[in-house]
Structure formats: structure tokens, C-alpha cells
Amino acid sequence: MASVRHNRAGSETRATILDCAVGVILDHGIGGLTLQEVARRADIKYGNLTHHYPSRDMLMTAVLDSLEARYLEEFGAFALSIADAPGSPVEYLLGWLLDDAVTRETAGIFLELWASATRDRQVADRVSRLYDQAVDACIRALGASPSADSAQPLREALYLLGTVVEGSSALFSTRTGDAALYRAFRRDALLLVKPLIEQRLAEARAGSA
Known part of the structure; x- marks a missing residue:
């Protein structure tokens, strides 16, 4: 029982450390991520933090692991809800992606990751893998098979959507006082991208039938 409690305490400490590390990134950027600042925020001794993450690089790797797992879990849960969504599943998906992209946490984390990816191969590889997944x-949420050859045009269109989503993070996450401009952008983004995704989805489904 003592071992179980020790393992649970260690897991809780690591979770706290990772949450605090994300908070530091949101407030100060990846460049401001230091073990000392994370230990201070987590209210633990520096030696306790380095027991779990002996170096900044190891902490950053753990942060990337945690973010990847978290966003894929959230995305997976959302994907399951598409089947029960009212109206067009494509519009439901696009709306969710656009709205999530301008939240403080998503915009703050991903804009930092993209900026860091231009200088750090590890971050670049991890961000690319996350987007691929x-x-x-x-594709699966929309009822097509990612491995089918017929899904390739749909995949290409979804990467185009990704550039629109990332652009919304950059342009609108800091314009919290200009909701009307974001609503207009969201409307026009749906008008432009939705027909393309729906066309490519129909082709993917027909090709895998």
C-alpha cells in the first residue's frame, strides 16, 4: 500500500509540474520556461522537481507528450459527438476547430509551438505528428478511412483548413474586444471551406465504397 501511495503521489506531482509548465509557457513563452519558475509555481522544492525532470529538455519533452495526449483525447471525444450533431457534420467540425483555435490556451500554446518549431527540430517533429494525427x-470522424487512397484529396483539404485555423489563432486570439470581426471571419471561412471539405468527403466515401 505504501508503494501505491508513493506512486500516486509521484503521478500527482508530475501532473502538477506539467500543468505549471504549461502556465509558464502561456505567460512567458517557451523561452521563459525554466525549472526554477516551474518549481516556484508548483510550490515544490527545486530538488523535488529535478527528481522527476532532471533537465529543462526532459521537462519540455514531457510537456509535449502531455499536450499531445491531452489534445488528441479532447479531439477524439469531440469526434465521437459529430454523429449526434445537428445539421452538417462538416460545419459542426469546422465551427468547433475555429472556435477552439481562438481560445487563450489553444492559441497561446500552439502559436508558441509553431514559433519554436522554426528553431527546434524536436518541437517541429512533434507538432507535425500531432497535426497528422x-x-x-x-477523416475518421467524418466517416471515411484515413488509409484509403481516395481519402488523400480530403486530407489535403483538411491541411488547408489547418492553415485557416492557425491563422485565426494568430489574428483573433488577441482581439477579444472585436467579436464582430471574428464572427464575420468565421462566417466567411465556413462559406469558403465547407463546400470543399464536403466535396472531398463525398469523393473519399465513394472511393472507399
Whole structure:
């Protein structure tokens, strides 16, 4: 029992450390992520933090692991809800992606990751892998097979959607006082991208039938 309690306490400490590390990134950027600041926020001794994550690189790797798992879990849960969504599943998916992209946490984390990816191969590889997995999840959620040859045009269209989503993070996450402009952007993004995704989805389904 003592071992179980020790393992649970260690898991809880690591979770706290990772949450605090994400908070530091949101407030100060990846460049401001230091073990000292994370230990301070987590209200633990520096030696306790380095027991779990002996270096900044190891902490950053753990943060990337945690973010990847968290976003894929959230995306998977959302994908399951598409079947019960009212109206067009494509519109439901696009609306959710656009709205999530402008939240403080998603925009703050992903804009930092993209900026860091231009200088850090590890971050670049992890962000690319996350997007590849997210696109596959989108294809499955829309009722097509990611491995089918006929899904390739749909995949390409979803990467185009990704550039629109990332652009919304950059342009609108800091314009919290200009909701009307974001609503207009969201409307026009749906008008432009939705027909393309629906066409490519129909082709993917027909090709795998």
C-alpha cells in the first residue's frame, strides 16, 4: 500500500509540474520556461522537481507528450459527438476547430509551438505528428478511412483548413474586444471551406465504397 501511495503521489506531482509548465509557457513563452519558475509555481522544492525532470529538455519533452495526449483525447471525444450533431457534420467540425483555435490556451500554446518549431527540430517533429494525427481523426470522424487512397484529396483539404485555423489563432486570439470581426471571419471561412471539405468527403466515401 505504501508503494501505491508513493506512486500516486509521484503521478500527482508530475501532473502538477506539467500543468505549471504549461502556465509558464502561456505567460512567458517557451523561452521563459525554466525549472526554477516551474518549481516556484508548483510550490515544490527545486530538488523535488529535478527528481522527476532532471533537465529543462526532459521537462519540455514531457510537456509535449502531455499536450499531445491531452489534445488528441479532447479531439477524439469531440469526434465521437459529430454523429449526434445537428445539421452538417462538416460545419459542426469546422465551427468547433475555429472556435477552439481562438481560445487563450489553444492559441497561446500552439502559436508558441509553431514559433519554436522554426528553431527546434524536436518541437517541429512533434507538432507535425500531432497535426497528422488530428487530420486522421478528422477523416475518421467524418466517416471515411484515413488509409484509403481516395481519402488523400480530403486530407489535403483538411491541411488547408489547418492553415485557416492557425491563422485565426494568430489574428483573433488577441482581439477579444472585436467579436464582430471574428464572427464575420468565421462566417466567411465556413462559406469558403465547407463546400470543399464536403466535396472531398463525398469523393473519399465513394472511393472507399
